[in-house]
Amino acid sequence: MTRRETQVAIVGGGPAGLLLGHLLRMEGIEVVVVERASADYVLGRIRAGVLEATLTDLLARLGIDARLKAEGLPHDGFFLADGEKLIHIDVGGLTGKTVTVYGQTEVTRDLMEAAPERGLEVVYEAGDVALHDVESDAPWLTYVKDGVEHRIDARFVCGCDGFHGPSRKAIPDSVGRVYEKVYPFGWLGILADVAPCHHELIYANHPNGFALASMRSPTRSRYYIQVPVDEDIALWPDDRLWDELAVRLGPEAASRMTRGPAIEKSIAPLRSFVFEPMRHGSLFLAGDSAHIVPPTGAKGLNLAASDVIYLSEAIGRFFKSGDAEGIAGYSDRALARVWKSERFSWQLTTLMHRFPETDAFDRQMQQAELDYIAGSRAAQTAIAENYVGLPL
Numbered sequence: 001m002t003r004r005e006t007q008v009a010i011v012g013g014g015p016a017g018l019l020l021g022h023l024l025r026m027e028g029i030e031v032v033v034v035e036r037a038s039a040d041y042v043l044g045r046i047r048a049g050v051l052e053a054t055l056t057d058l059l060a061r062l063g064i065d066a067r068l069k070a071e072g073l074p075h076d077g078f079f080l081a082d083g084e085k086l087i088h089i090d091v092g093g094l095t096g097k098t099v100t101v102y103g104q105t106e107v108t109r110d111l112m113e114a115a116p117e118r119g120l121e122v123v124y125e126a127g128d129v130a131l132h133d134v135e136s137d138a139p140w141l142t143y144v145k146d147g148v149e150h151r152i153d154a155r156f157v158c159g160c161d162g163f164h165g166p167s168r169k170a171i172p173d174s175v176g177r178v179y180e181k182v183y184p185f186g187w188l189g190i191l192a193d194v195a196p197c198h199h200e201l202i203y204a205n206h207p208n209g210f211a212l213a214s215m216r217s218p219t220r221s222r223y224y225i226q227v228p229v230d231e232d233i234a235l236w237p238d239d240r241l242w243d244e245l246a247v248r249l250g251p252e253a254a255s256r257m258t259r260g261p262a263i264e265k266s267i268a269p270l271r272s273f274v275f276e277p278m279r280h281g282s283l284f285l286a287g288d289s290a291h292i293v294p295p296t297g298a299k300g301l302n303l304a305a306s307d308v309i310y311l312s313e314a315i316g317r318f319f320k321s322g323d324a325e326g327i328a329g330y331s332d333r334a335l336a337r338v339w340k341s342e343r344f345s346w347q348l349t350t351l352m353h354r355f356p357e358t359d360a361f362d363r364q365m366q367q368a369e370l371d372y373i374a375g376s377r378a379a380q381t382a383i384a385e386n387y388v389g390l391p392l
Contacts, residue, residue, distance in 0.1 A: 001142075001148075001149045001150065001151055002148065002149075002150045002151065003150075003151045003152075003153070004032075004150075004151070004152055004153070005152070005153045005154070006030045006031060006032045006152060006153075006154050007024075007029050007030040007031065007154060007155050007156070007319065008024055008029055008030065008031045008032075008154055008155065008156050008157075008158060008315060009031075009032050009034065009139075009140075009141055009152045009154040009156070009157045009158070010031060010032070010033040010034070010157075010158045010160055011033075011034055011129055011131070011141065011157065011158065011159050011160060011161040011165060011166065011167050012033070012034075012035060012159065012160035012161035012162060012165060012167075012287075012289070013033050013034070013035025013037075013039075013042060013122050013124065014035075014042060014045070014108060014160065014162065014287070015104060015107050015108050015111060015287075015301060015304065016160040016286050016287030016288070016304035016305075016307065016308055017033050017035070017158070017160035017161070017287075018033065018108065018111035018112065018115065018120070018122070019058065019062075019111060019304070019305060019308045020158055020160060020286060020308040020311060020312055021033050021115070021120045021122070022062050022064065022111060022114065022115070022118060022120060023058075023062070023308060023309070023312035023316075024312055024315060024316070025118050025119055025120050026062065026118075027312070027316045027319070027320075029315065029316065029319055031120060031121070032121050032123065032152055032154075033120065033121065033122040033123065034122075034123045034126040034129060034141070034143050034152070035122060035123065035124050035125075035126060036125070036126055036127060036129060036161075036165075037124065037125065038124050038125050039112060039122075039124050042108060042112075042124075043105055043108060043109055043112070044105075045104075045105065045108075047103070047104035047105065047300075047301065048104055048295055048298050048300060048301060049101055049102055049103035049104050049105075049106070049107075049214075049216055049222075049298075050075070050099050050100075050101055050201070050214075050298035050302075051068075051072070051099060051100045051101075051102055051107070051301070051302065052099055052302040052305070052388060052389030053097050053098070053099070053100075053388065053389060054302060054305055054306060054309070054389050054392060055107075055301065055302055055305040056068065056072070056100050058305055058309060059107070059110070062114075064110050064111060064114045065110075067106065067110055068100070068102050068106075068107075068110070071102065071106070071217065072100040072101065072102035073100065073101040073102070073215070073217070073218070074098045074099075074100055075091070075098060075099050075100065075101055075199075075200055075201070076090070076091050076092025076093070076098045077089055077090045077091045077092060077093075077200050078091065078200050078201040078202070078203065078387070079198070079200060079201070079202045079203065080203050080204075080205075080351075080352070080370060080373065081202055081203065081204035081205065081206075081249065081250055081253075082204075082205045082366075082367065082370045083206070083250065084250055084251065084252075085370070085374070086202075086250075086252065087370065087373055087374045087380075089380050089383050089384055089387065090380070090384070091384040091387055091388050094377070094380060094381045094384040094385075095381070095384050095385055095388050097388045097389075098388070099298075099387070099388055099389075101214070101215060101216070103216045104301050107301070123143070123145065125145060126143040126144070126145050126150075127143060127144045127145065128142070128143060128144045129141060129142070129143045129161075129165075129166050130142050130143075130166060131157055131159075131166060131167060131170040131283065134157060134170050134171075134280060134281050134282055134283035135280065135281035135282070136281060136282065137155070137282060138153065138155075138282075139153075139154060139155075139156070139157045139281070139282045139283060140152060140153045140154065141154070141157060154282075155282065156282050156283075156284065156315060157282060157283050157284070158283075158284045158285075158286060158311065159283060159284065159285045159286065159289045159290075160286050160287050160289060160304075160308075161289055162287070162288040162289055163273070163288050163289065163292055165289055167283065167285060167289050168275055168285055168289050168290065170280075170283060171275075171280045171283065171285075172280075175277070175280055176275055176276065176277070176280075177275070177276050178273070178274075178275055179272075179273070179274045179275075179276075180271060180272065180273045180274075181271065181272040181273075181346070182269075182270075182271045183229070183269070183270040183271060183272075183294065183349065183353075184228070184229060184355065184356050185209070185226050185227060185228055185229055185270065185353065185355075186226075186227055186228070186229045186231065186267045186268055186269045186270060187210075187212075187224040187225070187226065187227075187267065187268045187270065187295060188224065188225050188226075188227045188231065188233065188236060188241070188265070188266075188267045189222060189223065189224045189264075189265065189266055189267075189268065190222070190223050190224075190238070190241055190262045190264075190265050191216070191220065191221070191222050191262065191263045191264040191265070192220070192221055192223075192259075192260040192261065192262055192263055193219060193220050193260055193263060194219070194220075194221050194258040194259065194260040195218065195219060195221065195258050196213065196214070196215035196218070196221045197213050197221070197249070197253045197254075197256040197257040197258070198213060198253060198256060201213065201214045201215075202249060202253055203296070203348070203352050204248050204249050204250065204253075204352070205351070205352045205353070205354070205366060205370070206247070206248040206249075206250075206354075207354070208225075208244065208247060208248055208354075209225060209226035209227070209248065209353065209354050210224075210225070210226035210248070210296075210352050210353045210354070211223070211224065211225045211226070211244075211245055211248035211249050212224040212225075213245070213249055213253055213257075220263075221258075223241075223245050224295075225241070225244055225245060225248060226353055226354065227267060229267075229269050229270075231267060233265065233266070233267055236265070238259075238261060238262050238265075239259075241262075241265075242257070242259045245257065268295070270294040270295070270296075270349065271292050271294070272292065272293060272294060272342055272345065272346050272349075273291060273292040274290070274291045274335070274338060274339065274342060275289075275290050275291065276331070276335060277331040277335075278290045278307075278330065278331040278334050278335060279327070279330050279331040284311055284330060286304060286307035286308050286311055286334075287300075287303070287304030287307055287308075288300065288304065290307070290334075290338070291303060291338050291342065293341060293342055293345040293346075294345050294346070294349045295345075296345055296348045296349040296352060296353075297341075297344055297345045297348045297349075297386070297387060298387075299341040299344065299345050302341075302389060303337070303338060303341050306334070306337050306392055307334050307338075309392060310326075310330055310333050310334050310392075311330055311334070313326055314326030314327045314329070314330045315327070337390060337392070340386075340390055341386075341390070344386040344387075348383075351366060351369055351370070
């Protein structure tokens, strides 16, 4: 077994782990990131791409935003559709802020490419990662690479390894508490090299189910429809999916829709999930290891960004001055924002989807809510404030 020391060991080399690693390196803190998958596999994950100003400002502070500035698409609004009715949420006009459409894959690529010059070490294809003595002041982790077992001793371990990673599992059941809602449907998504049907996102509520029109660039579109969670993707050849999108998004969007072959097609389950606490001893959780939101409202990556901002500040203060106040308060501080974002994502999911148990009363409530939103600046402002990102 090889053995080495560092100040912070980060489990997970996705955007949350890489963002945290870059922030800590900027403060001169020694960091090692371990990732179970290959770099190519990490980049192959197709994820959302609506970035709050919190995240774009963070990338600018790190100096890793050149491509974001050149290729990102600023958005100052989006639509809620119900039948032929389109409700425009003027995010820019209501809040003075915008979001940016820039794929999570591209964010990850930028962070990866900047790592070597910033002295951020990332170990890919690190198998069998296990955490040890996380309750103590001297935690350590082990992993296997190329048949050799390695050990890293650290002062802190940060779990940015997603819902299925080992970090959250290292916290005893007697300590942790899970809050979860699993939705009875998923999102069937198609990625295609075609122009978007609209320059802003459209969230649609239709009798056949939810649909979303979004984009990754002016020439690459991302569309979704609601399907049963156990749906067979083989039942949805491209032509059928495009036909259904045209129906659910309505005639205006359908008239502007360009069809093309799928680059990627998949079904993503939806859940709301929160694990508390986000700190146990010298172990911290950030991003999907601690919380999952439905993609409605695009909060997943943005919540991970706020987590790592809080966490990097706390760890930075500890190593600079020995001040442990931020360490002690990290979980409560992060969870306060997490729960507000969970509420918004749950609310928008409930408003825009058809549930198996939806009855005539439930549908009237959805229509009444959408009618209220359409005519209320206050309601639109509340949605816009949450969509663009609540203050840190």
